Amino acid sequence: MARARFRNTKMLAFVxxxxxxxxxxxxxxxxETPARSESTASPMSLTVIxxxxxxxxxxxxxxxxxxxAQAWQAxxxxxxxxxxxxxxxxxxxxxxxxxxxxxxxPGRYQLAIAEIEAELASLMAEQRxxxxxxxxxxxxxxxxxxxxxxxxxxxxxxxxxxxxxxVSRSRLDEQLRATLAQRQLVQSLDNQLSLLPSxxxxxxxxxxxxxxxxxxxxxxxxxxxxxxxxxxxVRSVEVEEHQYAVLSQPLFLADSIEQAEVEAQxxxxxxxxxxxxxxxxxxxxxxxxxxxxxxxxxxxxxxxELTGFPGERWPASVSRVASGLDPGTRSGxxxxxxxxxxxxxxxPERPALQRDVHVQVVFRANSPRSLLAIPSSAVHQGEIYMLxxxxxxxxxxxxxxxxxxxxxxxxxxxxxxxxxxxxDPVPAIAGMKVAPHRNKALEQHLKQLALGAEQ
Numbered sequence: 452m453a454r455a456r457f458r459n460t461k462m463l464a465f466v467x468x469x470x471x472x473x474x475x476x477x478x479x480x481x482x483e484t485p486a487r488s489e490s491t492a493s494p495m496s497l498t499v500i501x502x503x504x505x506x507x508x509x510x511x512x513x514x515x516x517x518x519x520a521q522a523w524q525a526x527x528x529x530x531x532x533x534x535x536x537x538x539x540x541x542x543x544x545x546x547x548x549x550x551x552x553x554x555x556x557p558g559r560y561q562l563a564i565a566e567i568e569a570e571l572a573s574l575m576a577e578q579r580x581x582x583x584x585x586x587x588x589x590x591x592x593x594x595x596x597x598x599x600x601x602x603x604x605x606x607x608x609x610x611x612x613x614x615x616x617x618v619s620r621s622r623l624d625e626q627l628r629a630t631l632a633q634r635q636l637v638q639s640l641d642n643q644l645s646l647l648p649s650x651x652x653x654x655x656x657x658x659x660x661x662x663x664x665x666x667x668x669x670x671x672x673x674x675x676x677x678x679x680x681x682x683x684x685v686r687s688v689e690v691e692e693h694q695y696a697v698l699s700q701p702l703f704l705a706d707s708i709e710q711a712e713v714e715a716q717x718x719x720x721x722x723x724x725x726x727x728x729x730x731x732x733x734x735x736x737x738x739x740x741x742x743x744x745x746x747x748x749x750x751x752x753x754x755x756e757l758t759g760f761p762g763e764r765w766p767a768s769v770s771r772v773a774s775g776l777d778p779g780t781r782s783g784x785x786x787x788x789x790x791x792x793x794x795x796x797x798x799p800e801r802p803a804l805q806r807d808v809h810v811q812v813v814f815r816a817n818s819p820r821s822l823l824a825i826p827s828s829a830v831h832q833g834e835i836y837m838l839x840x841x842x843x844x845x846x847x848x849x850x851x852x853x854x855x856x857x858x859x860x861x862x863x864x865x866x867x868x869x870x871x872x873x874x875d876p877v878p879a880i881a882g883m884k885v886a887p888h889r890n891k892a893l894e895q896h897l898k899q900l901a902l903g904a905e906q
Contacts, residue, residue, distance in 0.1 A: 494884035499838050499870045500894050502861075504821035508903040510855055511725045511814040513715030513785060514758070517804055520710035520788060523683065525703045527696040528674040531555030536692040544685045545708065545793070553690070553702060555675040560668055567665040574658045581654060585647045592640040599637050602630040682708050684793075684805070711792040711804050713755055714773060715785050715812035722783040724853065725751065728816045746772075751816045753787050758809045763801055765789045767812065787812055815903055823865060824858040824901050826893075829873045835865065836872035836879055844872065844883045856900050 535554035539546065546552065609626045612618040683705040690702045717725075729750040748769040757763040766789070773784035792804035804810075829835055830851065839845040849864030865871070872885070873893065 494842065494886040495876055496886040496888060497836075497838075497844075497872050497874045497876060498890045498893070499872050499887045500825075500890055500897070502823060502825060502865050502869050502871050503867055503894075504823050505898050505901045507818040507822040507824065507860070507901045509725055509728050509816050509818050510903065511717050511721035513717035513721075513782070513812050513814075515713040515715040515810060515812060517711050517713050517755075517789075517792075517808045517810055518806055519706035519708070520712045521681065521707035522686075523680065523705045523707070524701065525553070525677050525705070527555070527698060527700045527702055529555065529560070529671045530696060530698045531557075531559075531675055532695050533690055533692050536690070540685060540688055540703065542685055542687055546679055546683055546685065546705075548679050548681045548683075550679045551676060552679055552705075553677040555696060557672050557675045560672040560675065563668045564665060564672065567661055567668060571658065571661045571665065574654055574661060578651070578654050578658070581647065581651055585644070585651075588640060588644045588647065592637065592644060595633065595637045595640055599630070599633045602626075602633045606630045677702065679705070684708050686806075706806055708793045708803075709791065711789045712770070713767070713787050713789070713810055713812055715787060716777050716780050716782040717785050717812075717814070718782050719776075720853070722785065725814055725816055728818055751814055753815070754813045755787065755789055755804065756811045756813065757802070757804075758811055765792060765795060765804055769814070785812070785814070822852075822901070823861045823867065824897060825861060825865070825871055826873055826897065827854050827857050827859045828875070829871055830859050831875065831879070836874075836876070838870040838872055838885060838887050842885045842887060844876070844879065844881060844885050846879065846881050856903070858897065858900055 532555065533553065534556050535551070537546070537550065537552045540552050606623075606626050609618055609623050613620065613623050686704040686706055688703040690696055690700070696702065726746055729747045731745055731747050748771075751769045753767045753769055755765045755767045767787040768790075770786045770788045773786055775784070776782060777784055789804060795801065796803035802808075825835070830849065833848055834846050835849050837845040837847050847864055850862040852860040852862040854860070870887065870889075872887075873890065876883075
């Protein structure tokens, strides 16, 4: 019984298998061949623009931290007790130029000045006395010299009379003694007059030393007063009124608010491109040590933008290029200056450009020649799609010099006057038929982007 049941099962499986094979064969036999269309595919409508060199504004960007162009660390050059501290001399306070911020006790320096002035008065009196003595000695020497001439004449006359026997020998001796005494007197006055210049030099040296000490004491007196040299913002104060300040003690620290500086870190590729655009031709035989002789910084316009607030901007000017590269980013360091960084502040909407603010610096310079620029989106992995003869699509490799503001500046691979396909057809098959549509509005927009307009 079981054997008969197993035989029936095998028979049913065989019949099912044969039926399935016959069904598949029937489906294959009855399958229809796809209809072959004889009509050609319609051209793909694509946007094209004419490639033309356009005026270009080169742009470079860098980031940096603001700092004041000048900072004043007030240090006690003289010792003394603090007798005055400005009521608003506190951290964060803005004070105008010419404000007396701090004063030390000037008493000891005023007394020293009075003492030296008295010494100078005494020395001046001695100099006047010496001048009078010199003048009197000269007059006296002149008179005694004339008396010596008379005595010499009388001596010669007595000598002649002695030869004739008209006078005695004693008379000659007496006249000789008188003449010798007069000679001694004249010589003494002459010696005295010759010593007076050295006395004058000694008095002048003493006077010069006294004046030097007076200037030093006057400088010490000036150093007791701390007057703001420019409009400033107080950063920190380390001394109180009535406190005794020792020599070289820090008193307060203040920053100038007249100018701010930013040392922007700019990628070398951007910096090299920017500097090449504003380079000044020079004689290669002459070495230019100053970079300003080779780079026209005035041709570079710059703006400082507050990071996170792109609408907050300050006009700036390029001051210099700092020496060396940034050790962390290996980028160039360009220093810009912002005049009156506090004048445009509108707290709290627009903060002042104070110390340690993170900013972005944008540099712009006109390219010395027009550049062939296309939309960056029109470059597909190093290739562009061109509209060739008979409106057929061509794929062409290009070399990109650089990209900026959504534009790719083409170095090789594209010529002026050629038509560029700006769309991204899928698939992009070389030789496919294209229905071109020229977008002149896009061409004008590219010109605006090249001149620095916002996207």
